[in-house]
Amino acid sequence: MSDNYYVQGKLRINICYNDKNIILEWLGKSIDRNPEDFITPVLTTTKSAGSIEIRYILDFRKLQFMNSSTVAPLVQFLEECKNDGSSVDTTV
Amino acid sequence: LNQKKITIPPVWDLIDTTRESVITFLHENRIDDDSSIAIGMVTNELLENAVKYGSFSNSRNSIDCKISIDSDSIVVEVINPTSNDTEQNLVKLDETIQWIRGFQNPFEAYVNRLVIVSSNNLHKGESGLGLVRIAYEGHSIVDFYTSDDNLYISAVYNL
Numbered sequence: 635m636s637d638n639y640y641v642q643g644k645l646r647i648n649i650c651y652n653d654k655n656i657i658l659e660w661l662g663k664s665i666d667r668n669p670e671d672f673i674t675p676v677l678t679t680t681k682s683a684g685s686i687e688i689r690y691i692l693d694f695r696k697l698q699f700m701n702s703s704t705v706a707p708l709v710q711f712l713e714e715c716k717n718d719g720s721s722v723d724t725t726v
Numbered sequence: 727l728n729q730k731k732i733t734i735p736p737v738w739d740l741i742d743t744t745r746e747s748v749i750t751f752l753h754e755n756r757i758d759d760d761s762s763i764a765i766g767m768v769t770n771e772l773l774e775n776a777v778k779y780g781s782f783s784n785s786r787n788s789i790d791c792k793i794s795i796d797s798d799s800i801v802v803e804v805i806n807p808t809s810n811d812t813e814q815n816l817v818k819l820d821e822t823i824q825w826i827r828g829f830q831n832p833f834e835a836y837v838n839r840l841v842i843v844s845s846n847n848l849h850k851g852e853s854g855l856g857l858v859r860i861a862y863e864g865h866s867i868v869d870f871y872t873s874d875d876n877l878y879i880s881a882v883y884n885l
Binding site for chain 2: 644663665667699701702703705706709710712713
């Protein structure tokens with residue numbers, strides 16, 4: 635059960651919050667021509683809702699496919715987290 | 727040798743359908759899951775590039791995708807129209823392939839590209855990761871040539 639979710643085309647991102655974690659569950663396929671138009675605002679909004687102590691968990695187990703353009707906003711999110719000291723785990 | 731040819735118009739939404747058709751074809755030919763998924767991804771990336779960078783007109787408005795399976799390799803070939811207007815794209819394609827070949831292995835190229843991507847200074851929709859991903863995740867060797875105003879780009883996956 636997610637607290638919030640975002641849908642664009644065949645991609646859905648569920649967001650679940652608890653005291654220690656923000657879990658971003660990816661479902662479906664990320665196959666848009668410019669996936670960053672959808673993904674970057676979702677990640678930015680989610681990150682602005684979390685404190686520095688929060689751990690982000692990117693759960694890709696239900697993601698069937700992503701194109702290479704999807705990698706860029708993800709890598710940029712990871713880089714931001716690294717720079718500000720946020721903790722990130724990924725599950726594939 | 728077993729072959730399949732799929733012809734599609736340059737419509738973004740048809741890329742994923744084609745990727746799935748290719749995976750189904752590979753499964754029908756008893757290609758294992760890991761290889762089929764890898765080659766499906768390779769097909770997807772090549773078709774995305776064809777739609778993005780091809781030179782289409784009313785009379786030349788299609789992309790051919792050919793999959794050939796033999797005893798020791800699978801070849802994905804994508805053919806799309808080009809023109810003088812898109813010559814710069816071919817130069818960039820050649821440079822990218824040469825850049826990948828300059829690394830000892832595809833993983834190094836992939837990591838290097840991720841570092842560039844993480845710097846966040848890219849043009850929209852141009853991560854430049856597609857060909858590197860084909861080489862690393864897709865375990866495939868990419869090459870291309872042009873003939874009769876068409877680009878023929880192929881990726882060879884060794885079984």
